Amino acid sequence: MRRDNNSFDTHSAQERCRRYRRRILDISQQVSALHIGSAYSCTEIVDCFYNGLMRCSSDGSSPDTFLMSKGHGCMIQYVVLEERGILSRADLDGYCTPQGRLGVHPDYGNPGIEAATGSLGHGLSMVCGMALAERARKQSGIIYTVLSDGEVQEGSTWEAVLMASSLRLDNIVAAIDNNNFQSLGRTSDTHPSFYPLAEKFAAFGWEVAEVDGHDSAAIFDAVAGRQGGRPFMLVAKTTKGKGVSYMENVPIWHYRAPNKDEYRQAIDELESA
Amino acid sequence: MRNTFAETLYREAIENDRIFIVVADISPVGNMANFRTEYPDRFINVGVAEQSMIGICAGLALKGCQPFAYTIATFSLYRPFEIVRDDLCYQNLPVTVVGMGAGVIYSDHGGTHHTMEDIAVAGAIPNMQIIAPCDPAEVVEATRWCARQRNGPVYLRLGKAGEPILTKDAEPWQFGKLRCLRRGSDVAILSYGVIAKTACDLADRFAEQGKSVSVFSCHTLKPLDRESIAAVLRQHEHVIVIEEHVPQGGLAPQTKQIAWDAQARCRLDTFTLKDEFIHCNGRHNDMLAAHGLSLAAISERVGLG
Numbered sequence: 001m002r003r004d005n006n007s008f009d010t011h012s013a014q015e016r017c018r019r020y021r022r023r024i025l026d027i028s029q030q031v032s033a034l035h036i037g038s039a040y041s042c043t044e045i046v047d048c049f050y051n052g053l054m055r056c057s058s059d060g061s062s063p064d065t066f067l068m069s070k071g072h073g074c075m076i077q078y079v080v081l082e083e084r085g086i087l088s089r090a091d092l093d094g095y096c097t098p099q100g101r102l103g104v105h106p107d108y109g110n111p112g113i114e115a116a117t118g119s120l121g122h123g124l125s126m127v128c129g130m131a132l133a134e135r136a137r138k139q140s141g142i143i144y145t146v147l148s149d150g151e152v153q154e155g156s157t158w159e160a161v162l163m164a165s166s167l168r169l170d171n172i173v174a175a176i177d178n179n180n181f182q183s184l185g186r187t188s189d190t191h192p193s194f195y196p197l198a199e200k201f202a203a204f205g206w207e208v209a210e211v212d213g214h215d216s217a218a219i220f221d222a223v224a225g226r227q228g229g230r231p232f233m234l235v236a237k238t239t240k241g242k243g244v245s246y247m248e249n250v251p252i253w254h255y256r257a258p259n260k261d262e263y264r265q266a267i268d269e270l271e272s273a
Numbered sequence: 274m275r276n277t278f279a280e281t282l283y284r285e286a287i288e289n290d291r292i293f294i295v296v297a298d299i300s301p302v303g304n305m306a307n308f309r310t311e312y313p314d315r316f317i318n319v320g321v322a323e324q325s326m327i328g329i330c331a332g333l334a335l336k337g338c339q340p341f342a343y344t345i346a347t348f349s350l351y352r353p354f355e356i357v358r359d360d361l362c363y364q365n366l367p368v369t370v371v372g373m374g375a376g377v378i379y380s381d382h383g384g385t386h387h388t389m390e391d392i393a394v395a396g397a398i399p400n401m402q403i404i405a406p407c408d409p410a411e412v413v414e415a416t417r418w419c420a421r422q423r424n425g426p427v428y429l430r431l432g433k434a435g436e437p438i439l440t441k442d443a444e445p446w447q448f449g450k451l452r453c454l455r456r457g458s459d460v461a462i463l464s465y466g467v468i469a470k471t472a473c474d475l476a477d478r479f480a481e482q483g484k485s486v487s488v489f490s491c492h493t494l495k496p497l498d499r500e501s502i503a504a505v506l507r508q509h510e511h512v513i514v515i516e517e518h519v520p521q522g523g524l525a526p527q528t529k530q531i532a533w534d535a536q537a538r539c540r541l542d543t544f545t546l547k548d549e550f551i552h553c554n555g556r557h558n559d560m561l562a563a564h565g566l567s568l569a570a571i572s573e574r575v576g577l578g
Contacts, residue, residue, distance in 0.1 A: 108335075108363075108364045114335060115331070115332075115335055115360075115364065116359065116360075116363055116364050119355065119359050121324075122328060122331075122356060122359060122360055124328075125324065125325040125327070125328020125329050125331070125332065125356070125360075126328050126329075126331050126332035126335065126360060127332060128325065128328070128329050128332060129328065129329035129330060129331055129332020129333040129334070129335070129336070129340075130332040130333070130335060130336050131332070132293075132314075132317065132329065132332070132333060133332065133333045133335075133336035133337070133338050134336065135314065136290075136293070136314040136315055136338075137290070137336075155324070156324040156325065156328065156353075156356065159319070159322040159324050159325035160325050160328065160329075162320075162322065162325075163319055163322065163325050163329065167317070
């Protein structure tokens with residue numbers, strides 16, 4: 001079992017994240033639309049979970065589980081799974097094609113996909129169930145999940161927040177991709193009372209840390225250094241469309257593919273960053 | 274029925290450590306107390322939070338467990354409907370959603386506690402299976418089956434308490450198969466759930482008039498045993514369907530479809546709840562009577578007046 005205890009190589013993480021973003025850009029040239037901004041805002045979080053925190057056996061299996069609660073951000077999960085050999089290049093090339101098995105949202109049954117998501121507010125309850133199963137059967141698995149800030153508006157999310165804490169499910173590590181955007185605009189405009197976020201989870205009994213969600217070292221340190229005994233919530237401040245200037249914080253990039261010129265500019269920016 | 278369910282599930286849980294029960298602030302009585310005491314890790318009370326009840330069951334099933342979600346039917350199926358659809362049915366997970374006190378059993382609690390459209394609602398979702406036992410003995414069979422099956426999700430529609438045994442002389446219970454409770458040749462009555470008692474009483478009245486009567490428990494509503502129902506329609510001159518469910522989407526309209534497909538020539542009478550929210554603060558039988566489902570009203574309409 002490998003786990004990069006206390007030594008997360010952030011340079012490698014940066015390289016991987018650059019590679020992931022570039023791969024997503026390449027795929028964007030084959031389809032009419034994809035959730036590119038949503039994937040870019042949680043790239044470092046998903047990378048750190050998979051490549052830094054989740055344990056990995058020599059056969060590639062893991063006792064830990066990753067569930068993409070914000071299903072629309074799954075492009076980043078797809079490219080991570082591709083790099084790990086769990087999904088194939090052909091799988092990614094067949095994204096959103098009639099003969100392909102990968103669609104806009106993660107589908108249960110595809111390799112590496114632990115649950116079907118896409119409808120928001122479902123993930124955290126499933127995570128609680130998975131964590132309960134691990135505990136009841138005396139397994140050591142940690143359940144990792146990424147939520148969008150928009151889905152924290154779902155009442156069902158708060159039911160799960162309450163449950164995880166009441167059941168003291170300390171084998172849950174959740175992150176909120178707090179990019180301050182949802183489909184129709186800024187989250188802070190839609191719901192000024194949404195903030196502060198960290199205090200809300202703390203009030204519900206979770207251990208909480210706030211980090212810059214694009215700082216791989218900070219993400220790793222916060223999760224690896226958690227006290228435990230309670231579910232853990234990482235409130236990660238992120239930028240939607242992170243890494244490509246014209247996408248950052250521009251809502252249309254929630255679900256649009258760049259044209260050829262935009263693609264070239266994006267590649268240049270990623271390569272020179 | 275709920276006591277029998279609790280007793281049966283407890284016994285299954287002793288044998289199978291993958292069985293969990295996730296309840297929403299209401300628990301079947303009887304042996305469920307033992308379940309809770311002996312297997313606290315596998316008895317989860319989410320409180321008044323039915324969406325998480327279903328989601329947690331999905332997560333348990335995704336990790337190989339065999340969970341049951343349990344509360345009053347309207348709260349186990351309608352309140353978390355989209356989660357039942359996506360998490361359980363779309364992912365095709367072996368989770369049993371138990372709807373206790375379905376139909377209009379909670380008569381005087383008002384419409385918020387009635388479950389009159391559940392067969393239609395649950396039956397509309399791909400992968401969902403539906404079982405509605407007619408008596409406590411069928412609850413034992415159905416609960417055991419649910420605890421051991423790996424097909425996918427089940428909606429288990431239960432009554433509440435005090436139901437009599439109707440299946441003493443019946444053929445063996447089999448999932449997906451129409452079950453003959455008594456065999457005759459002139460009239461056949463199809464029913465399921467608690468109101469099957471009325472079907473048996475009606476059969477007695479027919480017998481008193483010298484008619485030879487069949488009674489069937491159509492305990493599995495999905496998949497429906499269409500072949501056996503077609504045979505019943507062909508073999509009897511008069512077929513009667515009695516169900517505690519609105520006119521649309523239940524056994525009655527499906528039997529009519531089968532009759533059309535089978536080119537059946539029998540007389541076919543169907544008795545259902547009305548397509549109406551009825552305010553009646555009486556007991557269960559009073560509410561059924563208000564819907565036209567009393568034994569007297571049905572008897573009159575089938576010519577036994």
